[in-house]
Amino acid sequence: MSDENLRENCNKLVVKHNKLIEFKGRMTTNELKLFSLIIADVREQQERQFEEYEIDISVLQETTKDKNFYNYIKDIALRLEDKRIVIDRLNEDNKKYFNTIRLINKPRYTEGNKNLTVDLDRDLIPYIIDLKREFTRYQIENILRLNSSYAVRIYELLKQYEKIGEREINIKDLRNYLGIEKEEYTRFDNFEARVLSPAKKETNKYTDLIIDYEKIKTGRRITSILFKIEPKDQEREVYIDYLNEFYNIKEMKFKMGLKEENFSTEQVMSVYEKAIEKAGNEDIDLFEYVRLNYNYIKSKARNKYSYLLKALENDYASAIGQISLDYYIER
Numbered sequence: 001m002s003d004e005n006l007r008e009n010c011n012k013l014v015v016k017h018n019k020l021i022e023f024k025g026r027m028t029t030n031e032l033k034l035f036s037l038i039i040a041d042v043r044e045q046q047e048r049q050f051e052e053y054e055i056d057i058s059v060l061q062e063t064t065k066d067k068n069f070y071n072y073i074k075d076i077a078l079r080l081e082d083k084r085i086v087i088d089r090l091n092e093d094n095k096k097y098f099n100t101i102r103l104i105n106k107p108r109y110t111e112g113n114k115n116l117t118v119d120l121d122r123d124l125i126p127y128i129i130d131l132k133r134e135f136t137r138y139q140i141e142n143i144l145r146l147n148s149s150y151a152v153r154i155y156e157l158l159k160q161y162e163k164i165g166e167r168e169i170n171i172k173d174l175r176n177y178l179g180i181e182k183e184e185y186t187r188f189d190n191f192e193a194r195v196l197s198p199a200k201k202e203t204n205k206y207t208d209l210i211i212d213y214e215k216i217k218t219g220r221r222i223t224s225i226l227f228k229i230e231p232k233d234q235e236r237e238v239y240i241d242y243l244n245e246f247y248n249i250k251e252m253k254f255k256m257g258l259k260e261e262n263f264s265t266e267q268v269m270s271v272y273e274k275a276i277e278k279a280g281n282e283d284i285d286l287f288e289y290v291r292l293n294y295n296y297i298k299s300k301a302r303n304k305y306s307y308l309l310k311a312l313e314n315d316y317a318s319a320i321g322q323i324s325l326d327y328y329i330e331r
Helices: 003-010 029-043 058-063 069-081 149-159 171-178 188-206 235-246 249-255 265-279 286-297 304-314 319-330
Strands: 013-017 053-056 084-090 096-102 105-108 115-119 135-139 166-170 209-218 221-231
Touching (some): 013 029, 029 053, 029 058, 029 069, 069 105, 149 166, 149 188, 149 209, 149 221, 166 171, 171 188, 249 265, 249 286, 286 304
Antiparallel strands (some): 013 135, 053 115, 084 096, 105 115, 166 221, 209 221
C-alpha cells in the first residue's frame, strides 16, 4: 500500500449518530476500529443503501502488529457480527418497547484481498447515512493508533462535546459506556490508573483533542468526572470543509435571522447545534427558535455570539412556547 493511499484511508471521515457514540457495553479496540472504518466506507457508498458493502480494510493491515492478517480480520469480523445495539423507545400509548440492530451481517473475506464484504441491517442505515442532527464526526486516523478500547470510547464521548468544551459524566454512566463490570476496578484509584489516566495520555498523544479531567465529589465520594476538551488546530480545516460540503451555511444564517452578523461557519453550526441540544425534542422549527432568541438579545449584547448561545441554552425569548402556540393555532 502506497503512502498516498494510506494517508487517504487515514483521512476517511467517520460520522456516527450519537446513539452509536453513547451505547453501553464493551467492545474491543479492534472491533471499534473496524466498525468505525465500516461506517466511514458506507458513508462514501450512500447510493448503495441496503445492499452489500465493500470495506477497504488495508489501513488495518498497515497498522496492526498481527502477522496473520487473515485470522486477525476473521476473528474481529465474526465477533462484531455477534454484537447488536438495543434501542428503547416509547410508543404512541406511552408504552416502552425495544428493538435490536446487528452491527454487521454475513462478513466475508478472501485472504490477500484488500476488501471485507459485509451486509448491513437496514435499520442501522439511518444512524450512519445522511445525518443532519445528533451526530459526531472525526477522522478515522484519530483512533487507529489508540491501544485501549477505553481510550477509543472516551475519545468519541468527548468528541461529541468538543464545541462545548467540557462534559461531566457520572461514574456509573461512564463505567456502563465503557462496559466495565461491577467487580472490575471497584476502587477509584484502580479505575483512574487503568482507565482514565491511560485514556487521557493516549488521547492527548494520538488524536485531535487535548483533554484533562477533574474529579467531582458528592460529600466524600467521587461521583462524576468533569472532562475538559480542547481541539488541536489541524482539525479546524477538516471540520469547515465538512460543514461546507453538507450544509448551506448562507441559507442557515438567513433562516435563523443572522444574515447581518459576521459569524463564522463554525459559529453558525455551533448556534444550530445548541438549538438542537436544547429544543431538538420539541415539535418546532429550530431555525425559528434561534431567530426569536436572537431578536431578543441582539440589542442587549456586545458579544452577540456568546450571548446568543446563553439565550438558546435558557430560551430567554420563551421561543418554545411562542412557536408551540403558533403550531397549535394553525392546526
